[in-house]
Amino acid sequence: MQVFDLTPLVLLLPLLGFLFIGSLRLLGVQERRHELITWVGCGTIGVAFLLALISFLTLVNSATQADDVTLWNWVVSGKLGIDFGLRLDPLSGVMLLVVTGVGFLIHVYSAGYMHDDPSYWRYYSFLNFFIFAMVLLVSANSFLFLLVGWAAVGLASYLLIGFWYQRPSAVAAAKKAFVVNVIGDFGLMLAIFLLYNKFGTLAYNGILFNSPNTTAPMPSAFGVNDPMLIAITLLLFLACAAKSAQLPLHVWLPDAMEGPTPVSALIHAATMVTAGVYLVARASNLFQYAPASLWVVAGIGAATALFAASIGLVQNDIKRILAYSTISQLGYMFMAEGAGNYSAGIFHLTTHAYFKALLFMGAGSVIHALDGEQDIRKMGGLRARLPWTYWTFIIGGLAIAGIIPFAGFWSKDAILGTLLTQGTSAGGSPWYLVLYGVGLLTAILTGFYIFRLIFVVFHGSYRGSQAEVPAQAQARRPNPLARVHEAPWVMLVPMVFLAALSTVGGIYGTPWADALGQFLAPVLGTNFNPDNFTPPGALLWVSFAVGILAGLIGIGVAWAMYVRRAPSLQPMRNFVYQTLLHKYWIDELYEWVIVKPIVGAGKLAGRFIEADALDGGGRGLAWLVGKTSVGLRSVQSGYVRSYALVFLVGAILILIYYIVRP
Amino acid sequence: MPPDSATGYLIVSAILFTIGVVGVLVRRNPLIMFMSIELMLNAVNLSFMTFAHYLDSVDGWIFVFLVLTVAAAEVVVGLAIIVSIFRARRDINIDELDSLKG
Numbered sequence: 001m002q003v004f005d006l007t008p009l010v011l012l013l014p015l016l017g018f019l020f021i022g023s024l025r026l027l028g029v030q031e032r033r034h035e036l037i038t039w040v041g042c043g044t045i046g047v048a049f050l051l052a053l054i055s056f057l058t059l060v061n062s063a064t065q066a067d068d069v070t071l072w073n074w075v076v077s078g079k080l081g082i083d084f085g086l087r088l089d090p091l092s093g094v095m096l097l098v099v100t101g102v103g104f105l106i107h108v109y110s111a112g113y114m115h116d117d118p119s120y121w122r123y124y125s126f127l128n129f130f131i132f133a134m135v136l137l138v139s140a141n142s143f144l145f146l147l148v149g150w151a152a153v154g155l156a157s158y159l160l161i162g163f164w165y166q167r168p169s170a171v172a173a174a175k176k177a178f179v180v181n182v183i184g185d186f187g188l189m190l191a192i193f194l195l196y197n198k199f200g201t202l203a204y205n206g207i208l209f210n211s212p213n214t215t216a217p218m219p220s221a222f223g224v225n226d227p228m229l230i231a232i233t234l235l236l237f238l239a240c241a242a243k244s245a246q247l248p249l250h251v252w253l254p255d256a257m258e259g260p261t262p263v264s265a266l267i268h269a270a271t272m273v274t275a276g277v278y279l280v281a282r283a284s285n286l287f288q289y290a291p292a293s294l295w296v297v298a299g300i301g302a303a304t305a306l307f308a309a310s311i312g313l314v315q316n317d318i319k320r321i322l323a324y325s326t327i328s329q330l331g332y333m334f335m336a337e338g339a340g341n342y343s344a345g346i347f348h349l350t351t352h353a354y355f356k357a358l359l360f361m362g363a364g365s366v367i368h369a370l371d372g373e374q375d376i377r378k379m380g381g382l383r384a385r386l387p388w389t390y391w392t393f394i395i396g397g398l399a400i401a402g403i404i405p406f407a408g409f410w411s412k413d414a415i416l417g418t419l420l421t422q423g424t425s426a427g428g429s430p431w432y433l434v435l436y437g438v439g440l441l442t443a444i445l446t447g448f449y450i451f452r453l454i455f456v457v458f459h460g461s462y463r464g465s466q467a468e469v470p471a472q473a474q475a476r477r478p479n480p481l482a483r484v485h486e487a488p489w490v491m492l493v494p495m496v497f498l499a500a501l502s503t504v505g506g507i508y509g510t511p512w513a514d515a516l517g518q519f520l521a522p523v524l525g526t527n528f529n530p531d532n533f534t535p536p537g538a539l540l541w542v543s544f545a546v547g548i549l550a551g552l553i554g555i556g557v558a559w560a561m562y563v564r565r566a567p568s569l570q571p572m573r574n575f576v577y578q579t580l581l582h583k584y585w586i587d588e589l590y591e592w593v594i595v596k597p598i599v600g601a602g603k604l605a606g607r608f609i610e611a612d613a614l615d616g617g618g619r620g621l622a623w624l625v626g627k628t629s630v631g632l633r634s635v636q637s638g639y640v641r642s643y644a645l646v647f648l649v650g651a652i653l654i655l656i657y658y659i660v661r662p
Numbered sequence: 663m664p665p666d667s668a669t670g671y672l673i674v675s676a677i678l679f680t681i682g683v684v685g686v687l688v689r690r691n692p693l694i695m696f697m698s699i700e701l702m703l704n705a706v707n708l709s710f711m712t713f714a715h716y717l718d719s720v721d722g723w724i725f726v727f728l729v730l731t732v733a734a735a736e737v738v739v740g741l742a743i744i745v746s747i748f749r750a751r752r753d754i755n756i757d758e759l760d761s762l763k764g
Contacts, residue, residue: 638760640695644686 004058005067006051007086007139010096013051014132017044022125034120041124042107045131049100056093065089065522068141068205068212079200087141087204089215091523094346094516095138095278099271102353103131105494106266106361112491113262113364123163123260130156134271138278141212142203143192146279150188150243153272154181160267161259173255180252184242191235198228208285215522220289233286233293237300240276244330247304251587253327257319261364264319269326269360270353277333277349281342281524288340288525298338302438305331307584309445313452314580316569317374318363321453325400326356328442332415335435341418341533342524343517347509348411350516354505355399355408358498359450362393365487365495366457370464377569378464379457385484388492390458392499397454399502401447401551409548410506415439417511417543418533425536440550447554455562456569511540671712678705690756692744696737703733 017040020027024037059067066089075082088096107127114123133156137149154177162174192202198221199207210216222229240246245253256268267273280287280297287294308327315321329352336344367374369386383390399408416439423433486492508515517530535543561568571581579585637643678701685698707726714722748754 636763638763640756640759641687641690648683648687 004055005069005086005088006055007067007088007092007096007135008069008071010048010052010055010100011086011132011135011139013044013048014128014135017041017128018125018132021121021128024121034115037121037124038111041128042104042111044128045100045104045107048131048135049097049104052093052096052100055088056097059088059090059093060519064213065215066209066213070141082144082202083142084145085141085203086139087212088139089523090520091278091281091346092139094350094520096135098274098350098353099131099134099138102270102357102498103134103266105497106262106270106357109265109361109364109491109494110260110262112488113368114260117260119163123160126156126159126163127263127266130160130267130272134275137275141205142201143195143207144202146282147185147188147192150239150275151185153267153275154178154185154243157181157256157267157272160263161256163259163263167258170258173252173258177252177256180249181242183249184239187235187238187242191232191239194228194232194235198232204282208283209523217285217526220285222289224289225292226289229286229290230293233283233290234296236279236283236286237276237293237297240279240297240334241300242276243279244273244276244334245304245327246276246300246331246334247307248586250304250308250327251590254320254323254583257317257323261319261360261367264323265357265360265364268323269356273326273330274333274349274353277330277337277345280334280337281346281520284337284342284523284525284528287337288528294338294340296338297334298432298435301331301334301336301338302435303331304328305335305442306438306445307331309442309449311580311583312449313445314571314577316377318366318376318379318453318457319360319374321376321449322356322359322363325359325446325449326352328446329356329400332412332439332442335439336415336418339418339422339432339435339533341414341530342528343514343520343530344411344414344418344533346520347414347516351399351407351411351502351505351509354498354501355396355406358392358396358495358502359400361491361495361498362389362396365389365491368487368491369484373464376453376456379462380460380464381458381462382484383458386458386486388486388495392495393454393458395499395502397450400450401555402443402547403551403555404544404548405503405506407502407505409551410509412443413544413547414509414511414514414533416443416547417535417540420539420543421533421535424539440546443547443550444554444557447551448558449554451555451558452562455558459563460566668712668716672709675705675708675712678702678708692740692754692756695756696740696744700733700737703729 020040021037024033066087068085068087070083070085072084073081074084107124110123110127114120117123130153133149133152135149137146137153140146140149158174158178158181161177162170164170195207196202201207205212206218208218210218242249253268253273257264259268287297305328308324308331312321312324312328315324329348333345333348333352336342336348365386366379366382366389369382369389370379373379395406399406402409402412416436419432419436419439422428423430423436487495509517511534514530514534521528521530534540571577582588682698682700682702682705685701686695689695689698707729710722710725710729712722714720714726744754747759751758
């Protein structure tokens with residue numbers, strides 16, 4: 001059966017939604033028509049999700065492995081031909097489902113969360129634009145349009161981080177995110193130049209695949225660890241590191257929490273930041289011949305996972321904890337891909353999209369209930385007032401901590417099992433065991449920070465605003481939590497959906513029936529088989545047990561520290577705690593090493609080059625012209641007869657020249 | 663029958679031209695200056711005709727026609743300017759017209 005490919009419509013619908021909502025003012029429709037905006041904004045994404053689902057299901061059920069549609073020729077110039085086209089294959093199919101599916105749930109959730117915002121229409125038009133850009137990113141059939149999507153999601157991210165532009169901190173965060181992302185865009189561009197130089201084309205078909213409608217991989221044009229290939233893959237990974245907030249380019253993501261919480265859930269947890277994981281999997285046919293680059297990917301991933309999780313231990317802003325958690329989980333995905341198991345990376349990407357979006361929605365619900373409070377030290381005891389939020393949050397927490405049978409368990413175990421297998425098998429390297437250790441340690445930290453968050457926010461007693469409320473008011477309203485209310489159903493329904501997915505979402509990736517891995521395998525390089533990364537025999541059960549144990553240890557320590565005895569939320573004085581609280585002083589380091597010198601050089605240039613050399617030069621020129629004109633002005637006497645005399649003298653001089661000329 | 667030598671004609675032409683030049687330089691009445699310019703132009707025409715005759719070429723004739731045409735056009739424009747200046751200022755002393763002075 002031929003594939004019933006609706007990808008162009010999936011791309012078109014969010015774009016139309018964006019254009020329609022964005023131009024409501026021009027169309028003369030009242031911007032405050034919230035129902036209209038909600039229906040258009042959510043409806044386009046919902047229909048796009050259904051279309052993506054139809055395409056995906058026919059792809060699953062057809063003999064065709066991929067569908068590459070060229071929509072039009074964009075540039076035809078001599079040998080250079082650039083086509084705009086979309087490619088539906090297992091990888092982009094899975095990504096499309098995640099993007100439109102989670103995107104749709106978050107659109108619905110936003111209808112409740114952003115209900116009172118005066119710029120409701122602007123919010124939805126940006127959100128639709130983001131989905132458009134993300135769909136373009138994952139379904140483009142060439143590196144060029146991947147780059148277009150890549151830059152456009154960066155723009156959407158910038159617009160939405162700075163959505164509340166009245167706050168200087170939001171504007172600064174948006175700028176930071178944009179600048180760091182452009183470093184990655186630059187890397188991607190250089191990689192694209194090198195690819196074009198080598199292959200003479202930018203389409204996946206010809207670089208990664210042998211023909212448009214199959215998944216047969218292109219034979220490698222390079223030797224193993226060819227320097228050119230190393231350069232290309234590392235430049236690609238630079239782009240991934242910037243987009244997916246890996247060391248040392250992670251600094252923008254925590255600040256990106258200045259945006260509205262649903263945006264954090266959609267862009268900075270579930271979809272955009274996973275674009276890097278997608279790109280490595282997409283370019284697996286290049287990466288597989290560059291083991292050196294894969295080591296870099298795995299090493300950076302492991303370092304980031306541990307680093308971000310350790311910072312997450314001590315943060316007090318509910319969204320920042322989740323942001324560091326996201327960075328850490330992205331590190332896991334890169335660890336898996338660096339170890340060669342791309343499908344485990346994508347598997348963790350999908351489950352992470354469920355539970356991290358869920359956790360962000362829960363955080364949004366808490367923030368919504370407390371009128372914008374984000375400091376967990378001013379929360380506590382919210383369990384009774386927010387039961388739905390509490391229980392869904394628990395599910396998300398168990399999933400991220402890797403407790404069986406939640407989705408995160410299966411995907412995290414796929415990653416840890418990969419590292420264990422690679423470390424113990426004959427073809428592997430003992431160094432993978434080091435990565436395995438890092439993964440386990442991170443799992444312990446993950447269990448701790450997420451349950452610290454849950455215990456501090458939902459258990460114990462409420463610590464917020466009691467001191468700020470006057471005594472009489474407290475007497476009149478003895479329960480300070482009385483005003484705290486559960487979120488409206490429009491926010492709860494998406495949370496329940498995601499909680500369900502976080503619970504059972506791992507079903508398609510178990511080690512015994514790795515449906516996702518087998519489905520993705522054809523597009524993930526030559527002879528890729530996810531079963532090769534499953535620990536053999538009893539080792540599988542060891543891996544399971546150790547993984548769950550790590551999560552439980554983390555949860556147990558959190559329980560001992562924050563539930564069994566009264567939680568101590570005062571910052572500690574010791575050096576380790578302070579280092580973590582200040583995020584290893586990375587921001588300060590960048591401030592002093594990069595930002596300050598650049599600003600200083602700019603000021604010096606402003607003083608000397610701009611003021612003295614450029615302005616001075618301009619002023620000097622103006623002075624010279626002025627002085628010269630003053631001298632020349634006397635020539636223009638206004639007397640016709642003197643002009644005539646000059647004329648005559650000139651004529652005589654010309655005559656003399658002709659006469660005396662030799 | 664014209665004489666064998668062109669000298670006489672050229673001397674007359676030079677004298678006429680010099681009178682024209684001096685007229686332009688020393689007179690203040692634009693009408694007189696115009697007449698002086700016409701004198702210069704016709705002095706040149708005389709030279710052209712002389713050379714055309716003695717060199718046996720029609721080039722000079724053609725030039726004379728062009729010069730006559732241009733001179734006529736120039737007089738039309740010039741007189742129109744003089745008339746309008748006179749209307750505006752009631753005075754056409756050339757030395758007073760210096761508003762384009764730098």
